[in-house]
Amino acid sequence: MDDPGSDRLSTGGVHFTIGSAAGHDSAETLDLREDLALVKASLLYADRVKLCSLGASVLSGIAQFQGASTEEQARLVVRFLPDLEPSMNSQEIYFLEAAVGLRGREEKRRISKRTRRDILAMVSERGGELEALVLEQHRAAGIEGFREAVNSGVLEVHPFRQTSVQALIEATIRGGDNPLYGLDLADLLKEFLDQVKSAVEDGFTYPMFDDLTGDFVAKAIRLGLIKGSESSIARGQYSGLSGKLLQRLPLFEEATVAEVLDIRRELEGPLRGFRLAVSDFSRQIRSAGWEPEFVEEADALFREKVQPEVERIEEAVLENRSLQEFARRVVRHGATHATFGAVIGSVSDLSVLAGIAMGLGSASVQAYLDQQERLREIQDKQLYFYYGAQELLRRS
DSSP, X not given: OOOTTSTXXXXXXXXXXXXXXXXXXXXXXXXXHHHHHHHHHHHHHOSEEEEEEHHHHHHHHHHHHHHSOHHHHHHHHHHTHHHHOTTXXXXXXXXXXXXXXXXXXXXXXXXXXXXXXXHHHHHHHHHHHHHHHHHHHHOOTTHHHHHHHHHTTSEEEOOOGGGSHHHHHHXXXXXXXXXXXXXXXXXXXXXXXXXXXXXXXXXXXXXXXXXXXXXXXXXXXXXXXXXXXXXXXXXXXXXXXXXXXXXXXXXXXXXXXXXXXXXXXXXXXXXXXXXXXXXXXXXXXXXXXXXXXXXXXXXXXXXXXIHHHHHHHHHHHHHHHHHHHHHHHHHHHHSOHHHHHHXXXXXXXXXXXHHHHHHHHHHHHHXXXXXXXXXXXXXXXXXXXXXXXXXXXXXX
């Protein structure tokens, strides 16, 4: 397995591909809790993340509709007027199509601007109803977070063929109360499994799967439908372990995607050491990341390797804070009232500034240097990233 803490970071970074069968436990609504957990753990760790999830792809299509201009939404709605408004005749529909630009520029110009504005307002209102209809069946927590992560360029949501805005509305019309009935599920399943297979076999990404997808991968490898090489197993162990460890962070479930992105930016430096630690730990695991036994091994490793070291780092940080406070006390005692008074009297006098430096004294300087050296030693520890993420989550 390529070492994720090596030069690979300078070429393309660590790239995770998530395969998640979101909502498989609910036949009526999309449930993105598993997606959210996997995405947050991956965003906290990897440089780029690709999410292959039907549920997330549906939400992405809805987000595109929400972000479209009024005229773009109007065009989309007008395309489906024959289905949405069966009582309208062909001439009425043609007129509305011309008003929103679906019949060419010349036809559009023949309609007055005021009429076009009125029609756009009317169609926009109908579009809001249509949007509500789609959202009612596909509402799930985290859509804003997904959009922010996608806009940042870190997260890519795989666009399934049948989850474009137009395809979703067509499925909604065909499916009635349950839009999923209007989708070609066999085609969706094939596309999903193709993406999962590629994540395992391509060698350019680290696969991370939810339980249902992992179970499929394990069976497909045993049947020879997916090639599970030593390299692919190692990559799955690495990404799977990072996900299991990070999802154990305190308050991880309550953290938003935005908070996760902020933590990742703040701890960018210590992350490299943590990746090296995860790489070393993953070599101690025997089962593949998609095997049921993997969870037990990851839990045992956390208790034996990660938790004790994080506790030692926490103790060292608390001790270092006392050193820092000691340095502050020395500084307060070294800088006299007379010295500060001199500053007020003559700020431009360089000799006064030199006097301040002398007033601080060598003891305070040495205390500060000792504290900084100790802090650097603590931050150089491989699991400092884990400790730092834990503390930031507690403060958020």
